[in-house]
Amino acid sequence: MPDGRHLPSLSLPSPSRRAIVVGGGSFGTAVAVLLARGGLRTTLQTRTDEQARRLQEDRENLVYLPGVDFPRDLRVENVDAGLGRADYVFLGVPSDGLGATIRGLKKSGLGSRTAVISLAKGLTPPDGVAPTVLLRERFGEARVACVGGPAHAREMVSEGAGLVAASTNEELANTIAGVFIRAGVVCERSNDPIGVELAGAAKNAAGLAAGATEAQGLNAAGAAAGHIFAEVWRYSEAQGARPESMLGLAGTGDLVATVLAPQSRNRRAGELLAAGVPAAEIPDRIGQAVEALESVPLLARALRNAGLEATVTEGLADLISGELPLHEWIALVRTTVPPPARWRRRPPPGLWAGLWARLRGVSPRPGS
Numbered sequence: 023m024p025d026g027r028h029l030p031s032l033s034l035p036s037p038s039r040r041a042i043v044v045g046g047g048s049f050g051t052a053v054a055v056l057l058a059r060g061g062l063r064t065t066l067q068t069r070t071d072e073q074a075r076r077l078q079e080d081r082e083n084l085v086y087l088p089g090v091d092f093p094r095d096l097r098v099e100n101v102d103a104g105l106g107r108a109d110y111v112f113l114g115v116p117s118d119g120l121g122a123t124i125r126g127l128k129k130s131g132l133g134s135r136t137a138v139i140s141l142a143k144g145l146t147p148p149d150g151v152a153p154t155v156l157l158r159e160r161f162g163e164a165r166v167a168c169v170g171g172p173a174h175a176r177e178m179v180s181e182g183a184g185l186v187a188a189s190t191n192e193e194l195a196n197t198i199a200g201v202f203i204r205a206g207v208v209c210e211r212s213n214d215p216i217g218v219e220l221a222g223a224a225k226n227a228a229g230l231a232a233g234a235t236e237a238q239g240l241n242a243a244g245a246a247a248g249h250i251f252a253e254v255w256r257y258s259e260a261q262g263a264r265p266e267s268m269l270g271l272a273g274t275g276d277l278v279a280t281v282l283a284p285q286s287r288n289r290r291a292g293e294l295l296a297a298g299v300p301a302a303e304i305p306d307r308i309g310q311a312v313e314a315l316e317s318v319p320l321l322a323r324a325l326r327n328a329g330l331e332a333t334v335t336e337g338l339a340d341l342i343s344g345e346l347p348l349h350e351w352i353a354l355v356r357t358t359v360p361p362p363a364r365w366r367r368r369p370p371p372g373l374w375a376g377l378w379a380r381l382r383g384v385s386p387r388p389g390s
Contacts, residue, residue, distance in 0.1 A: 042067055042108040044101060044123065046077065047310065048086040049141060050114025052175035058093040060205035062110065065097040074100045086310070090179050106131035110139060110198075112169075117144025117153070118316040124156050137194055140168040143222030143276075144317035150324030152219040152261075154188075164191045167198055170218040170272035171210070172279035174286075178207065186272045188212035188219075210271055217258055217267030223321055224254035225273060226288050226314035229280035231338050231355075233292020238352045246355045247277065249334035257325050257332075288314045301342045318342055333358045 039062055043054040046068035054066040068074045077083055078098045082091055092098075105111055111132065115123050120142050127138065138161060140153035157166040167189035177183065187198035187209050195211045202209035212218055228247035236243040255268050267273060280286045291304050291312040299307060301315050322339035325332035337354040340346035346354075 039063065039109045040065070040107050041110040041112060042105055043112045043114050044105075045114030045141075046073055046083065046086070046098075047114060047116075048083070048175040049173070050112070051083045051087045052090070052173075052179045053112055053114060053141060053169075054096060055090060055093060055179050056205040056207060057112070057201055058096040060201035060203075062201055063095065064093075065099055065103075065108075067099055067101040067103065069101060071100045074098050087175055087179075090176065101130075104131040105136065106133060108133065108136050110137045112139045112141055113153070114141045116311040116316070117142040117146060117313050118311075120144075120153055121146040121151075121156060124153070124160065127160075135165070137165050137167065139166075139198060140219070142168075142313070143170065143219070143226055144313035145219075145223055145320040145324065147316075147320060149327070150317075150320035150322075152216055152223075154215040154219060163189075164194070166215065167191070167194050168215045168219050169198065170222045170276065172271065172276045174279060174283055176285075183207050184271045184275055185209040186212050186218050186267075186270070188215040188217075188267075188272075190215065212267065212272075214264050214267045216261050217263030218272040220254055220258040220261065220263060221268045221270075221273035222276060223317055224251050224258075224268065225276040225280055227254070227318045227321055227335060227338060228277055229286060229288035230292040230295075230312075230314040230318065231334070232281050233286075233289035234296045234338075234341065234348070235352060235355060236293070237296055242352060242355050243281075246334060246338075247281070249355065249358060249360065250338070251277075252360055253325060253330070253332040253335050254321065256330050257328055260328060260330070287312045291315055295341060296348055298348075300344065315342055331361055 041057045041062040041064045043050050044067045046066055054064050058064040113123060138157050142153050145151060146153055146156055154166050154168050167187060169185055169187055171185040173183040173185055185202055185207055187195050189195040190213050199209040199211045228250045231246035231250055232243040235246045258268060281289055287308050287310055290308055291314060294304050294307060304315060305312055319339040322332060322336045325335055334355060337346055337351055341351045
């Protein structure tokens with residue numbers, strides 16, 4: 023039996039707690055399944071009555087997540103049913119429509135103490151704001167969280183995942199993580215939501231960039247992803263994010279999952295861009311929304327507005343819009359030199375010993 027000292031201290035919800043997942047795509051459906059398995063009374067809300075009726079009859083999502091049976095107590099309803107009964111609302115809608123969804127939460131009957139958790143890995147238009155920034159402006163930090171990490175929907179509900187539940191409210195982060203862990207999914211707790219969200223945005227952009235560049239060489243693909251991560255990190259740092267969010271599960275962990283996954287939408291979108299398919303046609307080719315196609319231009323705008331040099335991210339945005347030909351994008355990736363390192367001078371020998379001696383009120387020894 024494992025030592026109890028090594029077990030995480032998690033806050034599990036009571037069986038009467040209710041969760042609503044807004045959005046019946048693959049990830050929203052997978053999260054709803056896990057929340058129900060983890061002990062929350064869960065409802066999956068869809069855009070239309072017809073979609074809700076079909077999911078309720080089939081007891082699986084044949085369009086976006088076929089072969090995954092719904093738990094017996096998972097309910098399905100139209101989004102028009104409102105949010106008044108929820109203790110937790112998970113937003114599983116594409117990032118380009120997330121701003122409008124957030125603005126409509128109060129009209130949907132969102133309770134004054136209901137927690138709101140973003141599942142998006144993109145940014146919100148028109149200025150590239152992270153979802154939790156919008157949420158905290160409207161509802162305060164204590165009610166806001168996000169979920170990141172490598173989490174392909176089908177594998178998540180069958181084999182597991184490495185999620186990150188992030189909130190500045192420790193109890194809320196603990197509760198979300200506890201539900202996922204109870205459902206059989208590893209979930210890290212973080213108090214850096216903006217870092218987790220920007221790590222997800224960087225992952226999407228880097229995954230798409232690698233897909234667009236891979237045919238020209240693995241070094242170029244790796245350089246494209248690395249440049250973008252470095253550019254987004256400089257922006258994240260200015261927003262108060264911490265490096266472990268970019269380095270850990272939400273950033274590099276999710277990136278590896280994206281570039282290796284045969285079904286990765288972002289990587290496939292990059293491959294289609296490289297094949298000359300216009301960005302507007304790619305979602306129909308793939309069969310689902312591709313967040314990077316929307317979030318990369320927003321990310322480039324946010325970096326530009328912050329006064330940061332982001333040559334590769336801006337070039338990727340121009341590739342998506344059709345303003346930059348593929349060969350020029352490849353040349354940009356191969357020739358861009360990152361900004362120089364911020365060199366830190368080492369203190370002269372004996373500096374710390376002298377400071378410590380002065381703090382102790384004694385004279386430093388000669389030569390120290």
